[in-house]
Amino acid sequence: MSKKEDFLQQLKTLSNSLVWLSSIILFIGIFILVMALNPDIKLFKSSPEITEADVEKDTIVNINSNDIKDGIHTETGFVAGDGLDEVIGNCTNCHSAKLVTQNRMSRDGWLATIRWMQETQNLWDLGDQEDIILDYLATHYAPEDKGRRENLIVEEWYELK
Ligand code: HEC
Structure with a gap:
């Protein structure tokens, strides 16, 4: 080469x-x-992945807002009154507040609903708060005319036909 x-x-x-x-x-x-x-x-x-815990935390943070307008807690639609905090703390975790606010029951009726949720839906023991919650519900979400009208400023919320 x-x-x-x-x-x-x-x-x-x-x-x-x-x-x-x-x-x-x-x-x-x-x-x-x-x-x-x-x-x-x-x-x-x-x-970072968004976990269920974050979403839950978010929801709770949202509901912690204390904004009340015309006697209604704006985040949840609950009527403002004694026991509102206990109800928000215990009754908005599994389902929307609407499921509560669209119902009208006597104190016994509310108690039965709570017992039913405890027996079948894993609702926890409400302890001391149970009475406060029942008072609140029986006052503001009683069957028809009892507690309802005195707290609402708007007379007609929806039309039933
Ligand atoms: C551990 C979860 C959980 C908590 C906390 C909870 N609930 Fe419920 N609740 C349920 C489930 C599940 C249902 C059935 C939902 C459905 O049918 O879509 C239900 C249904 C209801 C209903 C409708 C009952 C019916 O006959 O249709 C009402 C009213 C109600 N809950 C009120 C409350 C109140 C008041 C509280 C607070 C004391 C509360 N819930 C807290 C799980 C819960």
């Missing part, structure tokens, strides 16, 4: 390597670019 051929051979090897090397660098570059630009690919992102 002549010196010249030897040199050319080395040059060829070198340029081959350079082609390979730049191809690899180019490929990696494009890969990183795609990853950086595409928000759907989560390879480099460490965005």
